Amino acid sequence: MAKTLSTARHRALIALLIAKREAAGLTQSELAAKLGEYQSFVARLESGQRRVDVVEFLELAGLLGFDPHQVIDQLSRVEE
Structure with a gap:
Protein backbone atom coordinates (compact mmCIF):
# COMPACT_ATOMS: atom_id res chain seq x y z
CA MET A 1 0.00 0.00 0.00
CA ALA A 2 1.30 3.44 -0.90
CA LYS A 3 1.82 6.10 1.71
CA THR A 4 -1.29 8.19 2.30
CA LEU A 5 0.15 11.41 3.71
CA SER A 6 -0.03 14.23 1.16
CA THR A 7 -2.33 12.35 -1.22
CA ALA A 8 -5.27 14.18 -2.75
CA ARG A 9 -7.67 12.34 -0.42
CA HIS A 10 -5.61 13.17 2.65
CA ARG A 11 -5.47 16.85 1.64
CA ALA A 12 -9.25 16.83 1.05
CA LEU A 13 -9.84 15.29 4.48
CA ILE A 14 -7.63 17.88 6.16
CA ALA A 15 -9.36 20.74 4.36
CA THR A 27 -9.91 27.17 17.78
CA GLN A 28 -7.35 24.39 17.59
CA SER A 29 -6.88 24.73 21.36
CA GLU A 30 -10.61 24.44 22.05
CA LEU A 31 -10.95 21.35 19.85
CA ALA A 32 -7.88 19.82 21.47
CA ALA A 33 -9.40 20.35 24.92
CA LYS A 34 -12.60 18.58 23.82
CA LEU A 35 -10.45 15.69 22.52
CA GLY A 36 -8.38 15.56 25.70
CA GLU A 37 -5.26 16.38 23.70
CA TYR A 38 -2.79 19.22 23.33
CA GLN A 39 -3.18 21.95 20.69
CA SER A 40 -0.13 20.52 18.92
CA PHE A 41 -2.09 17.29 18.28
CA VAL A 42 -4.71 19.21 16.30
CA ALA A 43 -2.00 21.28 14.59
CA ARG A 44 -0.25 18.10 13.38
CA LEU A 45 -3.55 16.73 12.04
CA GLU A 46 -4.39 19.97 10.26
CA SER A 47 -0.92 20.43 8.80
CA GLY A 48 -0.99 16.92 7.33
CA GLN A 49 1.90 15.66 9.47
CA ARG A 50 -0.29 13.02 11.09
CA ARG A 51 -2.91 10.60 9.83
CA VAL A 52 -6.41 10.52 11.31
CA ASP A 53 -7.39 7.02 12.39
CA VAL A 54 -10.96 5.77 12.16
CA VAL A 55 -11.73 6.16 15.87
CA GLU A 56 -10.37 9.73 15.87
CA PHE A 57 -12.35 10.48 12.72
CA LEU A 58 -15.59 9.33 14.35
CA GLU A 59 -14.88 11.37 17.48
CA LEU A 60 -14.13 14.45 15.35
CA ALA A 61 -17.38 13.90 13.45
CA GLY A 62 -19.33 13.88 16.71
CA LEU A 63 -17.58 16.94 18.12
CA LEU A 64 -17.71 18.97 14.91
CA GLY A 65 -21.21 17.88 13.90
CA PHE A 66 -20.72 16.20 10.55
CA ASP A 67 -21.91 12.89 9.15
CA PRO A 68 -18.90 10.59 8.82
CA HIS A 69 -20.67 8.48 6.19
CA GLN A 70 -21.15 11.49 3.93
CA VAL A 71 -17.52 12.51 4.30
CA ILE A 72 -16.24 9.01 3.48
CA ASP A 73 -18.50 8.97 0.42
CA GLN A 74 -17.22 12.40 -0.59
CA LEU A 75 -13.57 11.39 -0.10
CA SER A 76 -14.05 8.19 -2.08
CA ARG A 77 -14.76 10.34 -5.14
CA VAL A 78 -11.54 12.34 -4.89
CA GLU A 79 -9.22 11.42 -7.73
CA GLU A 80 -5.68 10.46 -6.77
Missing part, protein backbone atom coordinates in the same frame (compact mmCIF):
# COMPACT_ATOMS: atom_id res chain seq x y z
CA LEU A 16 -12.74 19.39 5.42
CA LEU A 17 -11.69 18.99 9.07
CA ILE A 18 -10.36 22.54 9.17
CA ALA A 19 -13.53 23.90 7.58
CA LYS A 20 -15.74 21.96 10.02
CA ARG A 21 -13.71 23.14 13.02
CA GLU A 22 -13.92 26.75 11.86
CA ALA A 23 -17.66 26.41 11.12
CA ALA A 24 -18.12 25.13 14.67
CA GLY A 25 -16.40 28.29 15.89
CA LEU A 26 -13.60 26.39 17.59
